[in-house]
Amino acid sequence: MGSALPLAACALCGRLFARKCHMRRHEATHSGPQHPCQFCGKAFARSDVARRHAQSCATRTRHEPLQKAKRGRKPHACGRCFTQKLSCGPQRPCLRCLRHGLPCTGVGVGVESNSSSTSSASPDGNHVDHTSLFLEITDPKLQYATGFLGSKEPWCNRKMRHHLEQYAPHSDQDLGAPTLDIPFWGFDDPLSDLLLDDSRYRNSALLPNQHPTCNLEFRLNQLTTDLREVCTTHPSIGQGLSFSVTNYTAILSVENFLNLVDLFFVRWHSQWPILHWPTFDLEKASLPLLLAVALSGAAFSRAEDSVETDPVFAKAFYQTAEAYIFDRLDALCSPADGIEPILNDDTIEVCQAALLVEVIQKSVNDTGIRRRMFAKRHPTLVAALRSLGILGVKHRDSTMPSWGLFIREELLVRLAIWTFLTDALPTLFCNQPPSMILSEMIGDLPCDEKLWNAATETDFSKEWRKTTTTQHRPSVQQLVTNLFDDNWDHWLRGSRGRLSVDHLNIMIWALQPIIFNLRTTVPMQSSLSRVLRALHRWWSAWDDTPQSNRVGLASHAPELARLTKNILEAGLRNDAKFSTYLSGLALEDTMHIHELIKAVRVGDQSR
Known part of the structure; x- marks a missing residue:
C-alpha cells in the first residue's frame, strides 16, 4: 500500500485538510x-x-423575497458599445466612440433589459423608447452604419461552420479566430471578445492543402486580376488603390478570405x-458574389491597430469592387438588342452580389x-x-x-423581397422616390427560416412536413391590400399562425413608399385616417406574434411603426x-430625419 497523503493544517485552528487549496x-x-x-x-x-x-431568511422573517440577480458577468462597456455587444476599456x-466621433455614454448597466424595441405597447400609448435603432443608424456623425444592419448576436450554426471548414488550409490558424490583419479597413469587430474558435467548431478535421484550397486560391488570384482590369478600365476609380502584396493578402489570401466569409x-x-x-460553394460561386461576401464580412472586421487605417485605400477598394460587380450585371442583364437576358445561376x-454591395455602400x-447608389446603382439592379x-x-x-x-x-x-426592402430604406430616411411599386411585388413571401436553413435534403423533407407556412403564402401586394381592406379582420383570422415576424x-x-x-x-x-387604421391593424x-420570435432587425418593426405615425x-x-x-x-443625408426622431424621442420621455 502506498503511503498516506500529507495533511495540510490550518495555522489558526489546526484543522487538517488533504489538499492545500482546501x-x-x-x-x-x-x-x-x-x-x-x-x-x-x-x-x-x-x-x-x-x-x-x-x-430562506426573508421567508421566515416575512420580508419581501430577494430579486434574483442576473447570472453572468456584469457589463462594463459604455452604453453605445454595450448595445452592439462590444467591449471597451474603462476610460x-x-x-x-472617439474614433467614430460619437458621444460616449456611461456604463451600459441595465441597457440589455431595455435594448429591444419590441414592446407591444400601442403607438397611441406613452411608450418610452430607451434605445432607438433608427436614432443610431441616422446619426450624421456615424461614419458607417453597417454594424447596425448586421446581427448583434452571432449566428453560430455548427453545420454551417463545418461546411466552411472544408476549405480551410492546413495551418495553425483556426477558422473564426479574430486574428485578421487588415490594415486599411477600420471597422469595429464585434467578434473580438467572443470565443468563436470554440472547441465545438474545432472538432471537425480540417482538410490539408489539397484541391479545395488550391482551387479557391486560384479563383482568388483570378479575382485580383479582374480587379486590376477594372482599375485600368476606370482609371478615376482606381486612384489610391495599389495592388501591393500587403494589400492583396489583406483580403484575398485564402486564410483572410475564409475568415471574412465566416x-x-x-x-x-x-x-x-x-x-x-448549405449549397453555397466557394469553388463554384461566381467571382462577383465571392467578392461581395468578403466585403460584407470585412464590414465587421478590424485590425488590432485600426487607428492606423488608410481610408483612401478602403474607399477606392470598395468603389473598384462596386464597379466590377455592376459592370458584370450590365453585361449579363443588358445584352444586345433583340436578345432576352438569361436567368441562370x-x-x-x-444580382445577389449587387444587392450586398449596395447595402454596404449605402451604409x-x-x-x-x-x-x-441612389441615382445609378439601385435603379440598375x-x-x-x-x-x-x-x-x-x-x-x-x-x-x-x-x-x-x-x-x-x-x-x-x-x-426580390430584400431588394424591395433596400428600396424602402432611402425612401424613409432620405425622401428618395421609390424605384419599385407595390403592384409588381406579386411573388411569394419568404419561407420559414427553419425550412430555408435545412442543411440536407432529408432535413428539408422533415421541416416541410412540420411547417404550416409553406403553402398559399400571400404576396407583399396582397398583404398591404388586405391591410387597407374592410375585410381585414376576417382575413387575419384565416391567416393566424401563418404570418411570421419577418412577414x-x-x-x-x-x-413606407405608400406613405x-x-x-x-x-x-x-x-388619407390620414386610412393610414392610421392600417397602422393600428398592423399593431x-x-x-399576436410570439415574443420569442422577435429577434434581429425585425424586432425593431414596432419602432418603425411608431416612427411612421410620428x-x-x-x-x-x-x-x-x-x-x-x-x-x-429628395435628400442625400440622414440629418433631417435624425432630428425628427430625436425630437419625438425627447418629447416622449418628457411626458
Whole structure:
C-alpha cells in the first residue's frame, strides 16, 4: 500500500485538510471579509452561502423575497458599445466612440433589459423608447452604419461552420479566430471578445492543402486580376488603390478570405438571408458574389491597430469592387438588342452580389457614394430584376417539392423581397422616390427560416412536413391590400399562425413608399385616417406574434411603426422645424430625419 497523503493544517485552528487549496480556502474564512444577512445580521464567510441564507431568511422573517440577480458577468462597456455587444476599456470616452466621433455614454448597466424595441405597447400609448435603432443608424456623425444592419448576436450554426471548414488550409490558424490583419479597413469587430474558435467548431478535421484550397486560391488570384482590369478600365476609380502584396493578402489570401466569409455568415446572413449556405460553394460561386461576401464580412472586421487605417485605400477598394460587380450585371442583364437576358445561376449570383454591395455602400456616410447608389446603382439592379422576371416569382404548387427546385425558387423570392426592402430604406430616411411599386411585388413571401436553413435534403423533407407556412403564402401586394381592406379582420383570422415576424416586418416597410407618395401628392388630411387604421391593424397582428420570435432587425418593426405615425402627425401639424424633410424633397443625408426622431424621442420621455 502506498503511503498516506500529507495533511495540510490550518495555522489558526489546526484543522487538517488533504489538499492545500482546501486549507487556504478554509483559512480565508478566518481573516476574509464577512457577509452579513440583511434580515437577521448573521455573518458568513462566503458570499454564496450568505445569499442562499438570505433567500430562506426573508421567508421566515416575512420580508419581501430577494430579486434574483442576473447570472453572468456584469457589463462594463459604455452604453453605445454595450448595445452592439462590444467591449471597451474603462476610460471615458472610450477609444471606439472617439474614433467614430460619437458621444460616449456611461456604463451600459441595465441597457440589455431595455435594448429591444419590441414592446407591444400601442403607438397611441406613452411608450418610452430607451434605445432607438433608427436614432443610431441616422446619426450624421456615424461614419458607417453597417454594424447596425448586421446581427448583434452571432449566428453560430455548427453545420454551417463545418461546411466552411472544408476549405480551410492546413495551418495553425483556426477558422473564426479574430486574428485578421487588415490594415486599411477600420471597422469595429464585434467578434473580438467572443470565443468563436470554440472547441465545438474545432472538432471537425480540417482538410490539408489539397484541391479545395488550391482551387479557391486560384479563383482568388483570378479575382485580383479582374480587379486590376477594372482599375485600368476606370482609371478615376482606381486612384489610391495599389495592388501591393500587403494589400492583396489583406483580403484575398485564402486564410483572410475564409475568415471574412465566416464573419459574413455569422453576422450578416441572419439579417440578409439571400444566400443558401448549405449549397453555397466557394469553388463554384461566381467571382462577383465571392467578392461581395468578403466585403460584407470585412464590414465587421478590424485590425488590432485600426487607428492606423488608410481610408483612401478602403474607399477606392470598395468603389473598384462596386464597379466590377455592376459592370458584370450590365453585361449579363443588358445584352444586345433583340436578345432576352438569361436567368441562370451566374445571373442570379451577380444580382445577389449587387444587392450586398449596395447595402454596404449605402451604409457609408458619404454624400458622393449615396448619390451614386441612389441615382445609378439601385435603379440598375431593379431594372435587372424586372427584365429577368424575378419580382413575380412564386413557388410551384407541390405536395413535396424537390429540394433543389425549392431552393432555386426561394433564392429568387428572397432576392426580390430584400431588394424591395433596400428600396424602402432611402425612401424613409432620405425622401428618395421609390424605384419599385407595390403592384409588381406579386411573388411569394419568404419561407420559414427553419425550412430555408435545412442543411440536407432529408432535413428539408422533415421541416416541410412540420411547417404550416409553406403553402398559399400571400404576396407583399396582397398583404398591404388586405391591410387597407374592410375585410381585414376576417382575413387575419384565416391567416393566424401563418404570418411570421419577418412577414410583418416586410409589411411595415412596404407601407413606407405608400406613405411617401401620399405625403408628396395629396393633402395629408384626406388619407390620414386610412393610414392610421392600417397602422393600428398592423399593431394588432404584431401583438399576436410570439415574443420569442422577435429577434434581429425585425424586432425593431414596432419602432418603425411608431416612427411612421410620428412622421404622419408632424406632417399634419406642418411642423416648421422639420419642413425640409416633410416637404418630400429628395435628400442625400440622414440629418433631417435624425432630428425628427430625436425630437419625438425627447418629447416622449418628457411626458
